[in-house]
Each structure stands twice: as C-alpha cells, then as structure tokens.
Amino acid sequence: MKIIVLGTGYVGLVHAAVCSEYGHEVYAYDIDIDKINDFSSGQAGKIEKHVNEPGLTNIIRETLGKYLFFTTDLESVIEGVDAVFLCLPTPPNLDGSTNLVFYDAAAVKIAEISTKRKDKRRIVFVNKSTVPIGTARHFRDIMDSHGVENFGVASNPEFLAEGTAVAQARMPDRVVVGCGHQEDFKILQRVYAQFVNHVRIKYIETTTETAEAIKYVANTMLLTYISFWNGVGAKIGEKFSNVKIDDLRLGVTADDRISTWGSFVSNGAGGSCFGKDIASLIYQLRNVNVNTKMLEASYEVNEYQKVYLIERAIAEAGYMFNNKNVAVLGLAFKKHTSDMRDASSIKVIESLLGKGAAKISGYDPLAIETARETFAPSRNILFEKIDYFQTAREAIKGTDALFISSDCEEFRGLSRTIEETASPPYLIMDGRRMIPDFEDLVAKGYSYLAVGSMAITPEQLS
Ligand code: UGA
Secondary structure (H helix, E strand, C coil), rough: CCEEECCHHHHHHHHHHHHHCCCCCEEECCCCHHEEEEEEEHHHHHHCCCCCCCCCHHHCCCHHHCEEEEEEECCCCCCCCCCCEEECHHHHEECCECHHHEEEEHHHHHHHHHCCCCCCCCCEEECCCCCCCHHHHHHHHHHHCCCCCEEEEECCCCCCCCCCCCHHHHCCCEEEEEECCCHHHHHHHHCCCCCCCCCCEEEEEHHHHHHHHHHHHHHHHHHHHHHHHHHHHHHHHCCCCCCCCHHHHHHHHHCCCCCCCCCCCCCCCCCCCEEEEHHHHHHHHHCCCCHHHHHHHHHHHHHHHHHHHHHHHHHHHHCCCCCCCEECCCCCCCCCCCCCCCCCHHHHHHHHCCCCCCEEEEEECCHHHHHHHHHCCCHHHHHHHEEEECCCCHHCCCCCEEEECCCCCCHHHHHHHHHHHCCCEEEEEECCCCCCHHHHHHCCCCCCEEECCCEHHHHHCC
C-alpha cells in the first residue's frame, strides 16, 4: 500500500517506520525541513535528536530509500496514495478543550492537494492523534468543502507509550479502526494485514466516534487507576502505622482482575497525554451536561501528588527549604525518555524555588538538554538557581536534601552514593520509592520520606 504519514513526532515516525518495515511504501511528511533533512540523512545522531525510541533508528536505516521516504512536498507523492495518516500535535487550550489548529491546518493542506489527484482511487484519511469525539465528521466536512472526491475518513487511535513505542507498534495489544464505509475498513485491513486475524492481537472495527472515545476512556481510566493508588493506597500507607504499601500492592494486585501497572505509587503521572486527555474529556462531557466529578477527582489527585511530598516534608519532618540546596533526580516524566512534558519535576522544582531553596542541582540520564529549555531563566528568573550535572553523584554533592522524581532504574542503587556524598542531617524525598534499603540510611542518620510510607527521621527511631 502507498501511505503518507503527516507529522513526524514519536507517534508519526514510529508508525511510518513500522509500516515501512512491513513493506508498505511510506512517505513521512513534516513542515519542519530541518527535521526531514535529519531523518533523510539516516544518521543516528541526527534522527535521535528529534525522536529517540529504542529500535527506531535501526528500522529507519534499514528501510530508508527502499520503503521509507521523507518529504516536505506532498503534491509530488499524493498520486496513487491509499491512506493518509494524521499524527499531529493536539495541545490543550487553557479551558481544557483540545486545540485543533495544527490538525485543521494539515486537513486543509491535504484537502487542497488531494483535489489535484489525477488517479481518483479511494483514499482514506486516518486520524491517529487523540481528538475530541466527533472530529472525524469535522474532518469530513473540511474535505467536502474543498471538493475532494472518492475519500473516506477513519479514526485509528494510537495507544503507544513512550520508550516502548516500537515494540508496541510491532505487536500492539489491539488495533482500533473506526470507519463509516466498508471500502475504508478494507483499505485499513490491507495496511494492517499482519494484525488482522492475529491470534493475540484484537483487531476491532467500529464507528469513528467509538474509536475516538476508546482512546479517551482508556487514557482517563489509566490515570484514574494511578490516582486511586496515589489517593487511597498511598495515603493508607502514610497514615496507618505498620501498613506496608509494597505488600498492600502485592496483595491487591494478586487478583487477576487488578493490574500491577498503575499500582506503583508515585509523585504523580506526567507526560503529554494523561493530563491533556482528562482535561479534554471533562470539557467534552460538561458540554453535554454530564457530571464530571469522578474525572475531576482523578485529575486533582494527580496534580496534588506532584508536590505533596514537599508539603509533607514541612509538616511531618519539620523541614524548611529556605536557603537549602536540593538535588532533584529524574527530570523527565518517566524513565527511558528525555520528554519533560507535564513532568512532575517541573512542579517539584517550582515549588522548591517558591519555598526559598537557594539552589537546585538537577540530574537526569536523558533529559538535561530538555530541562535547560524547560527551565530557561527567560521564563522565570528563579530558574537561574538550577544547575545541571552529568551524574547523580555530582548532583547530590554539597546538597542538604534530595528529591527523586522519576523511576530511572539507576536510582535503585543510590543509597551507597548518598552515604558517600552527603552527610546527615540530610532529607531524602522519594517520589517513586526507588530506595529499597532506606532503613540502612535512616540507621546512619538520614531522614527518609517516601510516597506511600510515614516519614522516618533518626529522631523518630531513637
Ligand atoms: C500513555 C499511555 O500509557 C499510552 O497507552 C497512550 O498511548 C499514551 O499515553 C498517549 O496517549 O499517547 P505515556 O504517556 O508514554 O503513555 O506514559 P505511561 O507509561 O503511561 O506513563 C505515564 C505516567 O504514569 C508516567 O509519569 C509514569 O511514571 C506514571 N506511572 C505509571 C505511575 O506513576 N505509576 C505506575 O504504576 C505507572
């Protein structure tokens, strides 16, 4: 099949690469010429500057020029195309609604170009971005108003998680395809031929609106599940003595019906999707007069969770951050990514600086460059107080307290580094429960405060 993919973010690029791996002729398009040149170069450094997903560069290098092509000129590739996938950013507006400005601009552009086709074969425009329920209809109206002929509109939401996107695109748990016409279902069955009738992959065909809704319900349910653990499970561990949160998690998730994913209590879930999608669904439901208390609670628990360890440090350990140097480890929204969109570390650092911290020493294995942009002093003069380090050890050196804000594996072995680098009195705030041997540290005079457990200070032990 001949495919165009509009947008080369991590969703678009991974989709284009994996489709090319399955032998489709794929044209990946972006308005950013530098990005397209970097991808076309086939050089790892240039590709990974934009999207760094495990396994992705190898696929691009293997299929480049054979099945995979990068272009900024849609007109030259539109002839004979079977499917156009839209993988565009859909950022939130201030009121929570979804901003479709990139989406609409791309729709108008592809509509104008599609009207010039000489080959009038059926073309299906497939939306992979997370867009409000009913957007496929809106897209159809744009196509109709431009006089595009013989086309269909489909919704095929993407369920990839960053860091594991290639593996999931090769072997998804489900493929959801929403269409209004049998012909369009058939075109997508040919695009996804390797997944149709697969023994382990659910290939679900439905209406465009249902497909759009599936993505919102899935993401908001995942966030609600995380918020349930953070808002209920973690709080039980923090307020009732002798409740061990890790055993609580094991006991509850031993039930096959209850997933372990999401049960790892944290200082909030970040990323480009959960917060934006729940805000958008709240907006959409309010518009049709539905009570949204449940979603609002999930959202609020998650936002509060991002900074509450700092509040607990003050309330439970009597800690004052004024003039303190604090190391913040884990700046990205989770391990294995440099993405800092909606990362808990942003709220953590803003809160620490707001409480008078003299200096922040930041470390992340992948996100230092992103952090420099996120915390540009031009945005907030207080960000001048942030320094960045190449290792956790360097970041901890000379600090008075430590905040662990993501689940990078290397933090699990941190206790020895802390002992060698920082002397008590020293406060460790663990937003991800990354230090299993914290009791040894407390015995040596360090204070430890983790999500899901009561604060432990040497005074409390004695
Ligand atoms: C999420 C969904 O998992 C994908 O299915 C979806 O396709 C994607 O959003 C999207 O809409 O594009 P992603 O944002 O990449 O994927 O990240 P997740 O792995 O889901 O993690 C989100 C946040 O939850 C992270 O901050 C993570 O550390 C946190 N988390 C995860 C917890 O706090 N506890 C857990 O037990 C699991």
